[in-house]
Amino acid sequence: MHSLTIDQITKRYRTGTEALSGVSFAVEPGTLLAVVGHNGAGKSTLLNIVSGLIRPTSGTVTTDTGRGRLMWAPQRTMVDWSLTVSQNIELIARLTGAPASAVDRVLELLDLDKVRTQQAEYISGGQLQRVQIARALVADAAIYVLDEPTAGLDPAAGELVMEHLRERAASGATVLVSSHDLDAIERTASGLVLLDEGRLRAHLPIQEFVRRAGATMKVRVVFAEPMPEACPDRLAAALPPEWTLETDADRAGLSVQVPLATGLRPVLAWLPADLRVRDLSAEKQSLRDVYLARHAERSPAPESVMVQQ
Numbered sequence: 195m196h197s198l199t200i201d202q203i204t205k206r207y208r209t210g211t212e213a214l215s216g217v218s219f220a221v222e223p224g225t226l227l228a229v230v231g232h233n234g235a236g237k238s239t240l241l242n243i244v245s246g247l248i249r250p251t252s253g254t255v256t257t258d259t260g261r262g263r264l265m266w267a268p269q270r271t272m273v274d275w276s277l278t279v280s281q282n283i284e285l286i287a288r289l290t291g292a293p294a295s296a297v298d299r300v301l302e303l304l305d306l307d308k309v310r311t312q313q314a315e316y317i318s319g320g321q322l323q324r325v326q327i328a329r330a331l332v333a334d335a336a337i338y339v340l341d342e343p344t345a346g347l348d349p350a351a352g353e354l355v356m357e358h359l360r361e362r363a364a365s366g367a368t369v370l371v372s373s374h375d376l377d378a379i380e381r382t383a384s385g386l387v388l389l390d391e392g393r394l395r396a397h398l399p400i401q402e403f404v405r406r407a408g409a410t411m412k413v414r415v416v417f418a419e420p421m422p423e424a425c426p427d428r429l430a431a432a433l434p435p436e437w438t439l440e441t442d443a444d445r446a447g448l449s450v451q452v453p454l455a456t457g458l459r460p461v462l463a464w465l466p467a468d469l470r471v472r473d474l475s476a477e478k479q480s481l482r483d484v485y486l487a488r489h490a491e492r493s494p495a496p497e498s499v500m501v502q503q
């Protein structure tokens with residue numbers, strides 16, 4: 195059962211811009227799905243359609259929230275400027291039937307206690323963003339839709355919000371969140387949807403996306419004694435085709451780059467058994483690394499679109 199199904203959504207604004215073209219994917223309960231893509235890719239358009247703010251030109255969104263509700267935080271600030279911080283949150287709590295204790299909980303979670311009596315107009319941009327997130331999180335929901343919740347937050351607050359969203363997903367909610375913070379996404383999201391000029395380019399679990407995008411791992415090996423003179427040539431001769439090798443000029447160590455999917459074991463097996471290793475470290479490419487590399491090459495994202503199981 196999916197809690198959210200997006201089927202062949204197309205959105206053409208009155209200006210003629212086609213912001214989304216035939217986008218389809220489904221989200222399962224208990225997952226945090228990140229929507230990524232360049233500025234203008236169509237993320238907000240998609241999230242605004244899912245949350246019911248705007249209608250698609252064609253296609254359907256089916257939300258199965260059971261008895262739960264859908265809570266939404268748009269990218270543009272939507273607060274009541276004349277109310278205080280806590281009144282802004284209380285208003286949503288009343289509308290959704292959330293208890294007063296939930297207001298205190300989100301005020302504390304988002305570190306808004308010290309400005310709770312301030313009018314929304316007179317707080318900082320990051321604090322305002324926290325109020326907006328607090329308004330979405332104050333009620334228990336089956337589906338949370340948050341459009342760039344970490345934009346404008348300091349790094350610690352951004353991390354806290356993403357981690358909290360991960361926990362809500364882990365306890366059964368469906369969380370759809372757009373973000374440019376690829377490191378936070380890699381740490382917290384179950385999967386990602388990549389939009390490119392309004393088209394769905396990938397829908398994959400994060401690690402699968404990273405692997406398919408051609409991520410590599412660089413393994414650095416330092417030997418206890420320099421390698422014998424003939425060793426670098428022997429290693430190069432036995433190098434699998436997709437690997438690249440750099441040997442230190444003084445033969446004290448080497449670096450080998452392998453596809454991420456290869457893993458460490460074949461590298462260890464390839465090293466000569468008679469050489470003692472003093473130090474070994476591996477550096478994996480991150481989601482951010484592969485995303486930026488693909489963007490620079492303007493190469494397509496992983497071709498096949500796989501619906502998460």
Ligand SMILES: Nc1ncnc2c1ncn2[C@@H]1O[C@H](COP(=O)(O)OP(=O)(O)OP(=O)(O)O)[C@@H](O)[C@H]1O
Pocket residue numbers: 207208209211212213231232233234235236237238239240269
């Ligand atoms: N109300 C609107 N009327 C006309 N065109 C719009 C409207 N809103 C967005 N667009 C256009 O639709 C496209 C997608 O915009 P959207 O806001 O969905 O992008 P986004 O992926 O959220 O970008 P960002 O990362 O900057 O938030 C863009 O070309 C944008 O200019």
Ligand SMILES: [Mg+2]
Pocket residue numbers: 237238239269341
């Ligand atoms: Mg947007």
